[in-house]
Amino acid sequence: MAASAGPEIERLIALLSKLPGLGPRSGRRAALALLKKRDTLLAPLTAAMVDAQAKVRTCTVCGSLDTTEPCAVCSDETRDGRLICVVEEVGSLWAMERGGQFKGRYHVLGGLLSALDGIGPEALRIAELLARVTRGEVAEVILALPATVDGQTTAHYLADRLAVASNVSVTMLARGVPVGGDLDWLDDGTIAQALRARRPA
Amino acid sequence: MAASAGPEIERLIALLSKLPGLGPRSGRRAALALLKKRDTLLAPLTAAMVDAQAKVRTCTVCGSLDTTEPCAVCSDETRDGRLICVVEEVGSLWAMERGGQFKGRYHVLGGLLSALDGIGPEALRIAELLARVTRGEVAEVILALPATVDGQTTAHYLADRLAVASNVSVTMLARGVPVGGDLDWLDDGTIAQALRARRPA
Known part of the structure; x- marks a missing residue:
């Protein structure tokens, strides 16, 4: 070279x-x-x-990376344990934390289901998520997964599994026009979803 | 963050x-x-x-980076010690070596003269270059410096200093259309220089 x-x-x-x-x-x-x-x-x-x-090690509770075990988020008593936000990777968790709005806990899947790459449910931390949810405290699971084919496949799969295993409510991040987003630069799918999910001004 | x-x-x-x-x-x-x-x-x-x-250390002869002292190029007896190619940085030396055409030795300046950034001749390895040249063996110094204002200022300064200190011939890399270069993508300066330096087909 x-x-x-x-x-x-x-x-x-x-x-x-x-x-x-x-x-x-x-x-x-x-x-x-x-x-x-x-x-x-x-x-x-x-x-x-x-x-x-x-x-640095992987938190055994949520799958995040930190120097403490459990991680700072999981051991923070001021955070709402009834809310679990499911993310693909630690990078998504950091992005959510930069937003500074979410005060619940996280669950890092460690990837997305992918038929193409041969990634099945057993390769992700799905069993750990179901175990956390069935333990009782959790009231809502927010699926903050990417708006891609694999992300949505994983979200639907998780929604099904969670519905069978527990009676928590399962929600997804809203789709729509991003802040600062010019309509001219948005793809048709986003505009269609933002139109469908329109709300009173 | x-x-x-x-x-x-x-x-x-x-x-x-x-x-x-x-x-x-x-x-x-x-x-x-x-x-x-x-x-x-x-x-x-x-x-x-x-x-x-x-x-890894800096070669005291040419200023390149290597694990041997002098570096592999300076200690390679098959290389032509009468040719010295002056480059701005070690990265340029590596680029010349990837070309695989040059079989002489190098001299790494460690930067370019810049009035704006306050980089004068004493901040570069110019004294070392003059010392190498006046030691006798060198016949030609090739200035392989970038075609920027600072690069050309440095090249002219070095040409002047070398002319005073010795009688080596000083040359520069040719300017012209790069291989694979589409005229439509080239700046006017390059086209003008390529036209001025045209040669029989």
């Missing part, structure tokens, strides 16, 4: 290129930036990675 | 966001990918970074 750079640099570039958002070219740029900024970037990033590897 | 993720994760995200090509959002995605792929990505990348930090 980068002839005349030693195998150590080649390996660093190859591994950096595997990060999402980076490819071979940006992997090289990242490696150069690290090697140029040894004290301000390479050393602290290495330390942060060693630290994360040692301390 | 990502509420409810521990400070260890926050720090990891903050540092990853500083890599070129990554921002806050892609930094979060990179952190998640690292934490999900502990054994296949986080652990080997950490090891590669520790390794690079310990072993």
